[in-house]
Amino acid sequence: ANINNGVEPNEPNTLNTCTDGPAGSYHSDESIDRIVVSKASGGDLTEGDPVTITATIWCWGSGTSDRIDFYHAADASQPAWTQIGPRKTCPGPGLQTVTAQFVLPQGSTQAVRANLMYGSGTAGVNSCTSGSFDDTDDLVISVRPNTSIQGQGLVASPGKSKHDDVQGAIVYAEKVFAADMMEKELQELNQ
DSSP: OOBBOOOOOTTTTSSOOOOSOOBTTTTTSOOOEEEEOOOTTOOOOBTEEEEEEEEEEEOOOSSTTTTEEEESSSTTTOOOOOEEESEEEEESSSEEEEEEEOOSSOOEEEEEEEEEEESSOOOOOOOOOOOOTTTEEEEEEBBBTTTTTTTSSSOOOOOOOEETTTSOOOOOSSSSSSHHHHHHHHHHOOO
16 A cells, blocks of 8 residues: 555556555555465466465454455456455454455466455446555466366356565466466566
8 A cells, every 4th residue: 555654565566557545554554465365275276276365454443444355357467357255344453364265267367356445435447446545456376277177168256375465576486488478568567
């Protein structure tokens, strides 16, 4: 978020036009600290895998005024965001962990989004909210093909883990050449 005492590097850390709110103080007001996508059995993320998104967030006050939405896009280069499950309320004050589950559809370079907001903002264009204390962050993930489901048109529904420490750089593990090229293109778009 664009906040005092902790502006995140490379903000707003989103793939498109979402911007973070202009107000707040780091670890006093709303912020997304980390996003992880993992599967229960470990290993590489593969099309058709049930996965969990884990967001480490900072909730203001008692946490009851903060909400978080999770989204997924099967193509990180042209994200069409689909909400994953219902909006969630922060489970308490301060540092918290919130999760959402879904099944990875087809696509080699996908993305997830966490959108943390004060109040009950309405997600607008590109699944963004525009509140003064809101923080939105995306994570691009490399996904291996699953030849047994090719052509079946998997839709998002309820590898190794891919991590995004949003106070630092996105970390990737074991990528294929095509994913490396996509990452480079996405980085150029975000400059």
